[in-house]
Amino acid sequence: MKMVKKYAGVMLCAAVSLSLAACGPQESSSEKTSSKGSELVVWEDKEKSIGIKDAVAEFEKEHDIKVKVVEKPYAQQIEDLRMDGPAGTGPDVLTMPGDQIGTAVTEGLIKELNVEKDVQSLYTGASIQSQMVDQKLYGLPKAVETTVLFYNKDLISEDELPQTLEEWYDYSKKTADGSKFGFLALFDQIYYAQSVMGGYGGYIFGKDKDGNDDPSDLGINNEGAVKGAELIQKFYQDGLFPAGIVGEQGINVLESLFTEGKAAAIISGPWNVEAFSKAGIDYGITKLPKLENGKNMSSFIGVKSYNVSAFSKHAELAQELAVFLTNEKNSKKRYEQTKEVPAVQSLASDTAIMKSEAARAVTEQSRFSEQTPNIPEMNEIWTPADSALQTIATGKADPKKALDQAAETAKGQMKAKHSGT
DSSP: OOOOOOOOOOOOOHHHHHHHHTTOSOOOHHHHHHTTTOEEEEEEOTTOGGGGHHHHHHHHHHHTOEEEEEEOOGGGHHHHHHHHHHHTOSOSEEEEEGGGHHHHHHTTOBOOOOOOHHHHTTBOHHHHHTTEETTEEOOEEEEEEOOEEEEETTTSOGGGOOSBHHHHHHHHHHHOOSSSEEEEOOTTSHHHHHHHHGGGTOOSEEEOTTSOEEEEEEOTTSHHHHHHHHHHHHHHHTTSSOGGGSSTTHHHHHHHHHHTTOEEEEEEOGGGHHHHHHTTOOEEEEOOOBOTTSOBOOEEEEEEEEEEBTTOSOHHHHHHHHHHHTSHHHHHHHHHHHOOOOOBGGGGGOHHHHTSHHHHHHHHHHTTEEEOOOSGGGGGTHHHHHHHHHHHHTTSSOHHHHHHHHHHHHHHHHHHHSTTO
């Protein structure tokens, strides 16, 4: 996805979640029987319904039901569910980013799934973990993505590619002239900057004894995060990044520079494969470079999932559909149509998928990636962290002071908005 991270959720009373729990995925046999001839509604991502067309038709035939597929931007589906679910006009199955799971569970918007362990074991560890809250499962992953490096083969060959971010700095020093650039990235956003800060030891949340994200342990301003931010600031201060890629329009400027042949390499994601191909760019894709400490740049793993609405009247059947859509066979079919890398472990070595340069790059970069935190407190990180990074990029603040302020703001917001923090 083009990772617009503002996945803010409105916290509702915990009683909502408890009241909805009674409508969980377990239905009586009579309810199951009565679902014949019914209609399930699936909210699918924009321009992605082609990926499940055959699977849906097969499911309809097997279960003697109708499945209506409606396309909606997947990052907005939870927001729509807040209104449409109670009104009875929402979906039975929806798709959403993994980092929205915690907020959706807290608000009582999605159901816990009762899925056997052998089914859960089909998926990669990071992807299935993104669907867990307090060791309970709330969705099944259908695709994974992470940032990778795109490079313009007309400007730099594969053999010439710098291997470290510091080498890319040196390369950009030689090539950037104000209208053309070497390496570019949206380092004024924590989603991208964490690739550097994380490689030096920065982190969003620490982990508790059970391995869950611990919002009381914030690492966005620790020593490693500051070191990474100092390196990031050099790219801006030395004129290697244009001023236009700072702020809300930055992503459009960065992509335009690449498609116009004015940037040798950029950090982006598989969501741009089709767009860059249509632009006629002869590009290559590879994992992110290493850092001077020998560690590879990290990145956030994004997971798209199928989840069952808490308002579904056919929750058991909806869960069965989610399992069916994300099985190995249908995940491979979906990849063939959408080119989104599936979350099924066995497909990571499938030759038909791995012949794709983008799929190989995403798979390789995933080895160095971290799960995007899915707890509700993550909503309080994005804006303060981005604001700090923008002041760092524009030279208006020292990295340590800016990140300290971001951490203080985030802690204050978490305390005010999230009980038990």
